[in-house]
Amino acid sequence: MHADDSRASLLADVGLLLFLTVISLTVVLAGITHQLWLNACYMGITLVVMLVTYFFGIVPGLLGNLLFVLGQTALMVAVNWHHAGQLPLTLSFWLVIPGLLSGTLAMMMSQQQQLQANNDLLRTQLAERGAFDLQTNLRTTVAYVADARVFIENHRRFQLPVTMVVFRIRYYHELQQLISEQQLQTLLTMTSNTLTTATRDNDVTYYLDNQLPTWGTILYADAETAAVAIARIKRTFATQLLAEAELKSLDTALVSGVASWNPETMANPYDLMNEGVREMEFDVGQSGEK
Template structure:
């Protein structure tokens, strides 16, 4: 409802701005004898509106007050020195300038409200998202939530739990050789290697998209994790020879590490991931 109201006010302000412009065109065209004078004041009115657009309504209104006083002094000077009568048309620019400023401010304010709301929704989406958009893999947020569940099952039933972390070697260097529009495809293709090497009840997570890192939560011990790691390496060798090197013009290499879950040594999900990542240093 709030978004609809903001959009409505923004549309009303824009239409009001167009009406003012149309009326001004008629006013300027209706008095050819004062064309240059009216054109000069029209530029000032638009300048005040532009300043309001890039600053705020307070600055715009202060400048409009200064303009009204200056314009009023100008009319009074012409009336005294030239004997010109002060007609209703003399007040046109006194009304147009602040109305134009208010229209622009209202349109800008509502647009900024919509932009702020859009930014808030994006932040909320990123904060609450449990799936990566391009790969459909679970994210770090999902990993933190799932770890507490898996750890509880592991402790209750005495089932060993192991985290396997997979990272692409020299990813930052590889990105220079892969086109920007192919990066998501590359991440997805590498993810498929790991997905094809695990059981259906094991879970794959995309822990870091920048320095691409995956995590596997396995209900197995270190020895069982080594079997999975070897399957991933075997799949990688086949994938390098068949698809990846031809498609992306680079050779793919992975670093794989694993650490078993120990409640006494794991302070949090982030600490668990950090322990597994330290194991990557031994995979050279």
């Protein structure tokens, strides 16, 4: 985590703790005064002031607090002038509490907004660099090439098996003509979610092509182990397809191709990926998308 993000996260937590502390203090002080209806009225006004702070910012919130303080002061002076001793001075805590609640709420909100802005900026930068697909929330071919080089180097140094598994949706072009844009988007999202949830935690799924949707996973495994993972993924896809009301009537499935890294016939990550795409031709019920 970036240093600025760490600081913002810490300040947001501090703001939350202070906010909860002031609320607890308010409950205790309200119980001591034994002024049920007036405390309830003041609490309602305080909630309104906090909503103003939440939706419009700290400056309107502080102005609301100032009006609230002036109103309380005028009420206390008027009541005690005409009815001596009717309003105890212990109620004066309401002069401070609303400001503290608004301040701690604003502190917490500002840091959370900063974290959200930093996250949005990071996502935009990743997308601009081509390493992250905003539609599927998956890494792209750019990221795959960088990651695959690490896998290939580990294969060379430690003799670890490296296998690439590539997936497409059977009859995708035909489905594209038959179903609505919303159904198509649901299908792509469901496929991406299936591939990310049905793989192991240390396996990364990539979105390799958005023209003819193609997904890929690179893993430390041989072809036989990869075949087990493929069977699991296809079963999960079929189950998820039936669970989607918009998609359960579709006649489709995933087609897959498997390619293991071979330094004698492959020179770079693209060779491994392209071999996986070619292997899809031999999957049962091929897609015809070649």
